[in-house]
Amino acid sequence: MVTESTRLSAQDWAKAALKAIAGGGLAAVAVEPLARTLGVTKGSFYAHYRNRDELITAALTEWARTHGDAGLAHFAAIADPAERLRELLTAVVRSVQPLAPSVHLSLLGDRNDPRVKDVVRQVNRARLDLLTRTYRELGLPPKRAESRARVAYAAILGLSHLAQTDPDAPRAAVLADEAAAIFLP
Amino acid sequence: MVTESTRLSAQDWAKAALKAIAGGGLAAVAVEPLARTLGVTKGSFYAHYRNRDELITAALTEWARTHGDAGLAHFAAIADPAERLRELLTAVVRSVQPLAPSVHLSLLGDRNDPRVKDVVRQVNRARLDLLTRTYRELGLPPKRAESRARVAYAAILGLSHLAQTDPDAPRAAVLADEAAAIFLP
DNA sequence: CCAATAGGATACGGTGCCGTATTGATACGC
DNA sequence: GCGTATCAATACGGCACCGTATCCTATTGG
Numbered sequence: 285m286v287t288e289s290t291r292l293s294a295q296d297w298a299k300a301a302l303k304a305i306a307g308g309g310l311a312a313v314a315v316e317p318l319a320r321t322l323g324v325t326k327g328s329f330y331a332h333y334r335n336r337d338e339l340i341t342a343a344l345t346e347w348a349r350t351h352g353d354a355g356l357a358h359f360a361a362i363a364d365p366a367e368r369l370r371e372l373l374t375a376v377v378r379s380v381q382p383l384a385p386s387v388h389l390s391l392l393g394d395r396n397d398p399r400v401k402d403v404v405r406q407v408n409r410a411r412l413d414l415l416t417r418t419y420r421e422l423g424l425p426p427k428r429a430e431s432r433a434r435v436a437y438a439a440i441l442g443l444s445h446l447a448q449t450d451p452d453a454p455r456a457a458v459l460a461d462e463a464a465a466i467f468l469p
Numbered sequence: 470m471v472t473e474s475t476r477l478s479a480q481d482w483a484k485a486a487l488k489a490i491a492g493g494g495l496a497a498v499a500v501e502p503l504a505r506t507l508g509v510t511k512g513s514f515y516a517h518y519r520n521r522d523e524l525i526t527a528a529l530t531e532w533a534r535t536h537g538d539a540g541l542a543h544f545a546a547i548a549d550p551a552e553r554l555r556e557l558l559t560a561v562v563r564s565v566q567p568l569a570p571s572v573h574l575s576l577l578g579d580r581n582d583p584r585v586k587d588v589v590r591q592v593n594r595a596r597l598d599l600l601t602r603t604y605r606e607l608g609l610p611p612k613r614a615e616s617r618a619r620v621a622y623a624a625i626l627g628l629s630h631l632a633q634t635d636p637d638a639p640r641a642a643v644l645a646d647e648a649a650a651i652f653l654p
Numbered sequence: 655c656c657a658a659t660a661g662g663a664t665a666c667g668g669t670g671c672c673g674t675a676t677t678g679a680t681a682c683g684c
Numbered sequence: 685g686c687g688t689a690t691c692a693a694t695a696c697g698g699c700a701c702c703g704t705a706t707c708c709t710a711t712t713g714g
Contacts, residue, residue: 309494328690330673512661
């Protein structure tokens with residue numbers, strides 16, 4: 285735990301909210317239960333946010349920031365497109381393994397909430413753009429680069445989806461090979 | 470509306486529950502709101518189910534039935550594996566377009582609920598098995614058939630995910646071509 | 655046509671959560 | 685050290701939903 289100090293900050297509440305989202309969607313972002321897991325009463329929550337909605341917005345914004353362009357900077361900086369793509373794929377396959385609860389997947393359950401839809405669209409777009417650019421730099425014509433990126437990203441999302449429900453070890457190595465064979469050329 | 474008769478049945482409640490799930494996950498399965506949309510009061514609900522949990526279980530079971538082996542029967546009956554695969558892909562790409570709320574996606578938000586996890590695993594397994602079998606019949610060695618099926622199915626799931634948040638017309642034709650180019654050989 | 659029964663209406667108590675005071679404690683600038 | 689801002693505890697009213705109990709109505713089979 286990083287939060288070993290005595291008092292809580294707005295950030296702490298936002299992080300707790302994200303953890304709650306990963307576990308049970310927006311419905312799990314409830315002030316009183318969150319306060320209980322944080323070891324305080326809800327009274328102090330309203331010192332940081334005006335209401336539950338503000339907390340949700342803050343948490344979603346934080347997520348979009350760290351998972352959009354910001355989270356992609358490391359990969360975007362790789363000059364060689366082939367290596368960049370390889371890095372992206374292996375990073376994904378590695379991150380697919382752990383049963384780490386995924387905010388992204390949980391948000392699918394709340395995709396009707398306009399804020400959620402916005403934020404998910406943002407993150408998806410950032411990733412799709414990077415992938416599309418990469419495929420273009422690899423020589424694919426624009427149109428094909430775009431649809432190829434779309435299918436590849438879709439596969440990535442789907443794999444993380446399957447990893448959450450399937451208990452069978454997805455055998456990262458095998459999957460990485462398969463994904464590489466399919467999406468690298 | 471099919472339900473033009475006067476009185477409601479347990480099935481009607483289950484269908485309404487599924488619609489609610491597609492719209493807002495398990496949290497949206499609430500007796501009183503459902504009763505309101507059905508034009509009755511909740512008093513009559515308890516003539517069909519003992520409690521909310523029983524309704525949820527019934528709805529999930531119904532979904533698993535229609536989306537597992539039962540829903541795949543039509544495709545499983547196609548003898549030629551190449552044609553079967555093509556049919557599967559085009560069916561998917563076509564179904565990806567409409568913004569039809571998807572129960573499957575909404576359930577991702579509630580994947581921690583053991584009942585949900587079970588039912589999603591069931592459906593995924595049925596589809597993965599069919600795909601794996603198809604790839605084997607196309608000549609792939611068992612191991613590769615399995616991981617190929619996994620990636621292909623992941624792409625399918627991911628495409629339906631993207632279709633829900635992206636307003637850009639996913640250009641079914643383009644996607645179908647791309648998917649075919651990637652997953653057919 | 656008349657029970658018996660399945661579906662429906664109303665009303666009630668209980669629970670969990672939201673948001674608002676209000677008051678108390680603790681850090682920190684000065 | 686002292687006050688001021690910030691975090692925290694307690695207590696309250698309100699709302700939405702669950703589940704039960706009770707009574708009502710309309711089919712429907714005989």
